[in-house]
Amino acid sequence: MLxxxxxxxxxxxxxxxxxxxxxxxxxxxxxxxxxxxxxxxxRSPCGQLSGRGSCQNILLSNAPxxxxxxxxxxxxxxxxxxxxxxRTCQCSGNFMGFNCGNCKFGFWGPNCTERRLLVRRNIxxxxxxxxxxxxxxxxxxxHTISSDYVIPIGTYGQMKNGSTPMFNDINIYDLFVWMHYxxxxxxxxxxxxxxxxxxxxxEAPAFLPWHRLFLLxxxxxxxxxxxxxxxxxxxxxxxxxxxxxxxxxxxxxxxHPTNPNLLSxxxxxxxxxxxxxRLEEYNSHxxxxxxxxEGPLRRNPGNHDKSRTPRLPSSADVEFCLSLxxxxxxxxxxxxxxxxxxxxxxxxxxxxxxxxxxxSSMHNALHIYMNGTMSQVQGSANDPIFLLHHAFVDSIxxxxxxxxxxxxxxxxxxxxxxxxxxxxxxVPFIPLYxxxxxxxxxxxxxxxxxxxxxxxxxxxxxxxxxxxxxASRIWSWLLGAAMVGAxxxxxxxxxxxxxxxxxxxxxxxxKQPLLMEKEDYHSLYQSHL
Numbered sequence: 001m002l003x004x005x006x007x008x009x010x011x012x013x014x015x016x017x018x019x020x021x022x023x024x025x026x027x028x029x030x031x032x033x034x035x036x037x038x039x040x041x042x043r044s045p046c047g048q049l050s051g052r053g054s055c056q057n058i059l060l061s062n063a064p065x066x067x068x069x070x071x072x073x074x075x076x077x078x079x080x081x082x083x084x085x086x087r088t089c090q091c092s093g094n095f096m097g098f099n100c101g102n103c104k105f106g107f108w109g110p111n112c113t114e115r116r117l118l119v120r121r122n123i124x125x126x127x128x129x130x131x132x133x134x135x136x137x138x139x140x141x142x143h144t145i146s147s148d149y150v151i152p153i154g155t156y157g158q159m160k161n162g163s164t165p166m167f168n169d170i171n172i173y174d175l176f177v178w179m180h181y182x183x184x185x186x187x188x189x190x191x192x193x194x195x196x197x198x199x200x201x202x203e204a205p206a207f208l209p210w211h212r213l214f215l216l217x218x219x220x221x222x223x224x225x226x227x228x229x230x231x232x233x234x235x236x237x238x239x240x241x242x243x244x245x246x247x248x249x250x251x252x253x254x255x256h257p258t259n260p261n262l263l264s265x266x267x268x269x270x271x272x273x274x275x276x277x278r279l280e281e282y283n284s285h286x287x288x289x290x291x292x293x294e295g296p297l298r299r300n301p302g303n304h305d306k307s308r309t310p311r312l313p314s315s316a317d318v319e320f321c322l323s324l325x326x327x328x329x330x331x332x333x334x335x336x337x338x339x340x341x342x343x344x345x346x347x348x349x350x351x352x353x354x355x356x357x358x359x360s361s362m363h364n365a366l367h368i369y370m371n372g373t374m375s376q377v378q379g380s381a382n383d384p385i386f387l388l389h390h391a392f393v394d395s396i397x398x399x400x401x402x403x404x405x406x407x408x409x410x411x412x413x414x415x416x417x418x419x420x421x422x423x424x425x426x427v428p429f430i431p432l433y434x435x436x437x438x439x440x441x442x443x444x445x446x447x448x449x450x451x452x453x454x455x456x457x458x459x460x461x462x463x464x465x466x467x468x469x470x471a472s473r474i475w476s477w478l479l480g481a482a483m484v485g486a487x488x489x490x491x492x493x494x495x496x497x498x499x500x501x502x503x504x505x506x507x508x509x510x511k512q513p514l515l516m517e518k519e520d521y522h523s524l525y526q527s528h529l
Contacts, residue, residue, distance in 0.1 A: 019179055019428045020167065021098045022150050024085070030162025034087040035430060037099040046089035046100045053091035053100035058082065058432070061423035063414035068333060069198050075187045076156050077200055077419065080427045083156050088432060098148075098431045105216055106446025108229070117443060120391055121450045123234035123246060131251070134234060135268045137222050138384055141173040142272060144225060151178050153290040155188065170291040172225060174275050176218050180381040181276035181289050183210070183427045188286045200419035200427040202377060203334040205327070205412050207345050208397045209438035210426055211390050216445065217429070218387065232447065235391035238366060239315045244301040252385050253299070261300045261372060269384060272297050277379035297383055298372035309360045309368040317350035317362060322400055324353055332416045340400055344393065363393050395449040398442045402452075411439040 024035035036055035039047030046053035060079050076083045091100040094112035103112035126134065146169070152159075154166035170178060184202055187195040201210040215233055223231050236246050246252045253267030263270040273293035282289055324340040332339075334347035335355045342348045346364025348355045360368045366389050367375050374383040381387075413422045422436035442448055 019175065019182070019430065020084075020150055020152060021430060022146075022148055024098070024430075025150055025152075025165050025167050027163050027165055030084065030156075030159065030165060033082075033085050033162075035085045035098065036087060036089050039099045039101045041101070046091070047095070051092060052095045053089045055087055056090040058086050058088055058425075060425075061421060063421045063423060065421065066204075066332060066415050066417045069187070069195065069418040071187070071189070071195065074189055075198070077183075077427045080200075080419065080425045081430060081432065084162075085430075088430065091431070096431060102220075105220070106444065116446055118230060118232045118447045119450050119453065120232045120395070120447060121234055123236055123251065123388055125450065126234060133228075137226055137228070137231065138173065139268065141222060141225060142171055144172050145169050146172050146175050149175055151175065151182075151289075151291055153288055155288065168291050170275075172221060174291055176214070177274075177379070177381045178276055178289060178291060179428055180214070181378040184377050185279065185288075186283055188283070190286065192284065192286075194283045198418065199377075202345070203347070204417040204420040205332055205341060206416075206420040206424070206426065206435045207341055208394070209411075209435045212394050212397065212438045212442075212445075213426060213429065213433055215387065215390060215394060216447075219447075233387050233391045235395060235449065236385070236388035237392055237451070238312055238389070239318055241312045244369070246385065246388065247299070247301050252388070253297075255300070260303070261298050263297055263299060269297055272382075274298075274373055274379060274382040277373065277376060277382065279376070279378050299374065299383060299385075300371040301369055302371070304368050304371040304375070308358070309365045311365075312369060313350065313362050313365055318396060320350050320353070321362065321396065322403060325404060327400075327406060327410050328412050328416075332412055332420070344396060344400075363389075394442070395452060398449065398452060401439075401441055406439070408436050408439055411436050 021035060021037060023029075023037035029035060034055070036045040038045055039050070039052055041047060041052075042049040044050070045055050048054045058081070060082060072078070081088070089098060089100050091097065094104045094107040096102045096104045096112075103109070106115060106117070108114040108116050123131070123134075149170075150167040151170050152166060153168050156162065159166050180201070183200045187198045189195055201207060201214075219231065219233050223229055248254050249264050249266040253263040253269050256262035256264055256270075273295065274297055275291050275294060276289035277294050278289075321340060321344045324338060324343060326338055327340050328336065328342075329339040330336045334342060334345075334357075336342040337348065337355055338353040339348065342355060343350055343353055344362050346360050346362040347357075348361075349359065350361050367377075367380060370383065370385065372383070374380045374386060408422070411422045412420070415421075419427055420435065422439075423434055425432045425434060438445070
């Protein structure tokens with residue numbers, strides 16, 4: 001009853017964000033390749049009259065890419081977003097958005113000058129009303145058509161280079177599902193040809209920054225949709241879990257009594273329809289997902305391939321990941337060894353850090369374990385557990401950033417797989433964001449995790465730990481340098497004393513000055529030095 005009341009109360013809010021701004025999908029926009037809509041506050045493009053931003057050319061990175069995608073000019077996502085637009089709003093100060101109408105993450109207020117820090121909490125720490133409100137927000141997003149954004153249902157070529165726009169409306173929740181599908185779909189090469197070894201958000205350095213932005217944008221849009229400025233995504237701490245303890249009707253849905261692959265009729269999400277799950281069908285038709293419903297959510301946790309994923313991740317697995325000092329290594333893909341990113345993503349063993357194609361661990365383990373909609377990369381965001389799972393993965397990323405405090409230059413500048421270099425724009429976001437922009441602490445982006453706040457007193461210890469480790473490695477060198485310095489200092493002192501005695505002998509005692517003249521002092525200092 002409370003859930004229904006909340007749902008009705010929230011129905012009046014209608015707004016969203018995500019991929020292609022509705023204001024930029026006319027044939028004129030697409031053929032001129034410009035997306036600089038007016039800000040509602042002053043009706044000028046990008047809010048230029050109010051100093052919010054201006055319409056500018058997009059500057060693309062020329063850094064070389066890795067060898068994983070050996071084609072050029074065949075996929076709309078290459079050099080994002082240049083196939084569709086080469087001019088967009090560049091916002092000033094703390095303003096953000098496709099028309100500079102929003103605030104950057106972590107800022108608030110009419111002029112985006114107020115700092116704020118929101119806290120993501122464990123879903124089991126939510127009160128019953130808070131939990132019901134979260135479910136009401138999800139349901140509202142699933143039933144509210146985005147007023148700001150649409151999705152393309154054809155490639156740029158199928159749109160005849162923009163002269164025949166092909167776009168569909170979509171609800172806010174499914175908009176983000178579509179984005180996750182689009183960023184990871186196979187490349188369509190024409191005819192019946194496809195290329196599978198391409199993904200702009202997985203299996204490479206941008207995995208963690210991309211999903212960090214994805215959650216921030218999703219969170220931001222729920223805040224706007226509901227008017228709840230303090231909304232945050234809860235997380236599910238799955239360390240040492242022996243089963244899916246959120247897979248109950250009280251939380252994310254239990255199993256159907258007669259069909260274990262479906263959700264219980266008593267679940268909040270049993271009536272949900274999924275989208276963008278039929279990848280082979282899209283590939284065979286060389287088409288894109290158009291947002292059409294494709295059946296109910298599927299989930300059968302624990303009845304997965306246990307030879308590939310024998311267990312859920314442990315606290316020790318997480319701690320091993322955090323101990324890895326390299327964010328990325330080697331080929332910077334799923335074959336990378338001793339890479340924090342690759343180990344946390346689940347392509348390398350959390351026991352050794354060595355890549356293992358036969359196993360799925362850490363982040364990947366949860367997807368495999370759910371044994372349903374969430375187990376297919378492109379359609380996995382259909383399951384709302386996706387949000388809770390990735391919020392916790394992001395918290396582990398945040399722990400690593402706080403422990404090792406890397407410079408932004410640690411994130412690879414070049415030679416990563418396509419779309420994953422530091423200065424590459426993230427597909428398919430408009431407004432534009434670079435991968436490297438989210439290789440920073442969550443606090444700088446306006447949010448934190450409740451269980452990390454509890455460990456703040458240890459933050460200085462984590463901060464100094466890396467420096468102590470470096471000092472221990474060079475201690476012998478420092479000791480040797482100190483000894484050499486001491487010897488040289490003694491020799492220099494002896495030489496000065498000898499020269500001083502020699503000079504005093506040159507003058508009769510009664511004619512030696514009590515104080516040297518300024519010029520003599522400087523001459524002596526310089527010559528002895």
